[in-house]
Amino acid sequence: MRKVSTLMFFLLGASWLWGSDETAPVVIHSTHYEVTSWAGAVDGQRAADLLESLYARFEAVLQISTKPNAVFKVNLYADKKSYLKAVGPLVGPAASDFVALSFSDPQRNVLDAWNAPDKESSWAFQGFLQWFWSIVPHPPAWIETGLAYYFWDIGGKQPDWQFGTHRIFADDVLAAWGDKGPDLEHLLGPKLPAGKEKDAWAFVTFLMNTSDPAYARAFGAILADLSNPASTDAQTNSSLALARLKSIKPLPQIAQDCLDWWKAHPGFGSLLQQAENQLKVQKGRLAAGFLAQALELRPNDGPVLYLAGLAAYEAQDFPLAEQFYQRAQTFWNEAPAGLLDYALGLTAFQTKDWIQARTHLEAAAKAAPATYTSLTQPLLAGLP
Numbered sequence: 001m002r003k004v005s006t007l008m009f010f011l012l013g014a015s016w017l018w019g020s021d022e023t024a025p026v027v028i029h030s031t032h033y034e035v036t037s038w039a040g041a042v043d044g045q046r047a048a049d050l051l052e053s054l055y056a057r058f059e060a061v062l063q064i065s066t067k068p069n070a071v072f073k074v075n076l077y078a079d080k081k082s083y084l085k086a087v088g089p090l091v092g093p094a095a096s097d098f099v100a101l102s103f104s105d106p107q108r109n110v111l112d113a114w115n116a117p118d119k120e121s122s123w124a125f126q127g128f129l130q131w132f133w134s135i136v137p138h139p140p141a142w143i144e145t146g147l148a149y150y151f152w153d154i155g156g157k158q159p160d161w162q163f164g165t166h167r168i169f170a171d172d173v174l175a176a177w178g179d180k181g182p183d184l185e186h187l188l189g190p191k192l193p194a195g196k197e198k199d200a201w202a203f204v205t206f207l208m209n210t211s212d213p214a215y216a217r218a219f220g221a222i223l224a225d226l227s228n229p230a231s232t233d234a235q236t237n238s239s240l241a242l243a244r245l246k247s248i249k250p251l252p253q254i255a256q257d258c259l260d261w262w263k264a265h266p267g268f269g270s271l272l273q274q275a276e277n278q279l280k281v282q283k284g285r286l287a288a289g290f291l292a293q294a295l296e297l298r299p300n301d302g303p304v305l306y307l308a309g310l311a312a313y314e315a316q317d318f319p320l321a322e323q324f325y326q327r328a329q330t331f332w333n334e335a336p337a338g339l340l341d342y343a344l345g346l347t348a349f350q351t352k353d354w355i356q357a358r359t360h361l362e363a364a365a366k367a368a369p370a371t372y373t374s375l376t377q378p379l380l381a382g383l384p
Contacts, residue, residue: 032066037076039115047076047113050120054127058151061208063220064227066134073110083114109133125152136226140238141192143222146204149197153205167297169198170267181259184251190238206258215257218244268297275307284314302332309343318350338368342375354383 028035030048032055037044051074059065077083111130113123128151132144153168173182182199192200207219222241245254266274271294278287288311294304309324325343328335345360361376 032070033072033074035074035076038082039076039078043115044076047074047123050123051127054124054151055131058128058131062147062223064135064223066131070134072130072134075110075112077112077114080114080116083112087112121152124154125149128152136237138234138237139226140188140190140234140241142187142189142196142200143204143226143241145192145197146200146202149201150204150208153201167265167267169201170262170265171269172267173198173202174262174266174270177259177262179259181255184245184255188238188242188245188251190234202262203258206261210257210261212257214248218248265293268294271297272304272307275311279307279310279314282314284311287311288315300327300331302328302335306332306335306340306343309347313343313347313350316350318347322347322351336368338364338366338372341367342372345376345379349379349383358383 023038025036025038026041026044028037028041028044028048030052033048033051035044035048035051037047051072075086077086109130111126113126125148128148129144132139132147136144149169176198182203184203186193187196187199187203204219207215210216222244225240225244226237245251248254249257271290275287275290275294278284278290288308291304291308291311295301295308298304305324305328309321309328312318312321312324322344325340325347329340329344332340341360342364345357345364348354348357348360358380361372361380364372365376
């Protein structure tokens with residue numbers, strides 16, 4: 001029996017042996033999944049459809065396939081109470097939302113879940129493990145964990161599954177690494193060192209997304225090695241993977257390449273901080289580059305859209321500034337009173353759109369007179 005600690009609400013196990021005292025479940029059959037649902041046919045079908053979508057993405061991204069006619073078992077419970085009652089006999093008091101458990105026997109590799117809404121990333125994480133273990137029974141821990149978090153990070157709804165949706169741990173790993181990069185000597189062993197899940201995610205993400213084709217080829221070769229039926233144990237598989245990587249460059253140079261790549265792809269918090277630093281010294285064009293990356297991660301973030309408007313205004317691209325401010329109005333319901341109208345009024349003033357300038361400046365003064373009356377009066381007085 002193998003346990004994998006996660007931050008999810010699923011449990012991979014054999015609870016189908018115990019069943020449930022609820023009414024008879026509905027069994028949904030899809031191409032690759034058999035979903036036994038105590039949550040009804042509609043939700044059972046929804047789970048099957050999501051898992052089929054994930055299955056196709058796993059194969060498309062990693063270019064490896066399961067055995068022909070493979071069917072994965074899934075139990076979907078109506079609520080958390082039913083779920084815990086079913087999985088409790090497996091793990092006793094340890095049963096919780098944060099446990100995953102698998103058996104080496106593929107026939108007992110069952111995905112159990114309770115019918116919680118909006119958990120696409122969790123389905124991606126645990127669905128990947130169920131799928132991956134059917135192909136690679138003994139993967140090196142850094143690959144297993146890194147890929148599981150990779151799919152969790154980009155979630156279940158991303159249509160193209162390209163890197164960049166969240167970069168969820170980017171700032172954490174950069175802060176931990178400093179100027180040294182990941183400790184690959186310890187990370188790339190058969191077992192993952194304690195607390196290195198984020199490092200595994202970061203290294204796998206680097207291998208899959210760097211523009212250096214040597215790394216992509218090596219990672220593809222590693223996955224091909226692992227999916228070979230002749231692969232045996234985690235120690236052997238780990239040694240093979242390490243040899244593939246060392247054939248490219250020495251590990252210290254690989255670590256440096258990984259660090260450099262992540263410095264060019266920081267997380268949301270770092271991007272925002274760097275943009276604000278540039279705006280403080282009136283370098284709008286430099287700020288715009290950081291904000292463009294931030295908007296790739298969170299395209300509808302109102303405060304970031306506002307800052308992007310400021311950057312465009314500072315760079316004297318007034319039409320673009322207006323577009324960002326208008327989008328901020330749509331998504332930033334908690335914006336300080338009058339702020340966006342004042343920004344739009346200033347932008348309209350610069351483009352000599354006097355009607356819009358008056359409309360927005362008057363609206364700003366009305367919304368927050370203590371803040372904007374003194375600022376808008378000289379501008380309004382100068383309008384034709």
